[in-house]
Amino acid sequence: MLESPRHAAPTPDQARFFARMRWMMMISGAATLLGIAVVLGVIGYRVFKGEGSTPDVTELLPKGAKIIGTAVAGERIAIMIDAGGSVEVRTFDLKTLKPSGRLKFAAEP
DSSP: OOGGGGOOOHHHHHHHHHHHHHHHHHHHHHHHHHHHOOOOOOOHHHHHHHHOOOOOOOOOOTOOOOEEEOOOOOOOEEEEETTTTTEEEEEEEETTEEEEEEEEOOOOO
């Protein structure tokens, strides 16, 4: 029985070409999987190790004090307080909300 040209065994050149194509497809598939793994790794890192949310903090003010102004500068937040006639500025770290400084103003006698 004669073999049809459609099912004939590949020539040596064709066999080398097929082997090279399989090799390139494996490299391409591995590079694609590596790229997907890197993207998923970066997303996971940012979700679990990112800056996240800031903690809830309650800062007590002196009795009768009012907040009269706020400002953000760099990585600090400044709160201006009117505490019974004297003005005070308190600064906090923006990421941790921990107090980082206090500036009091008083009138000269």
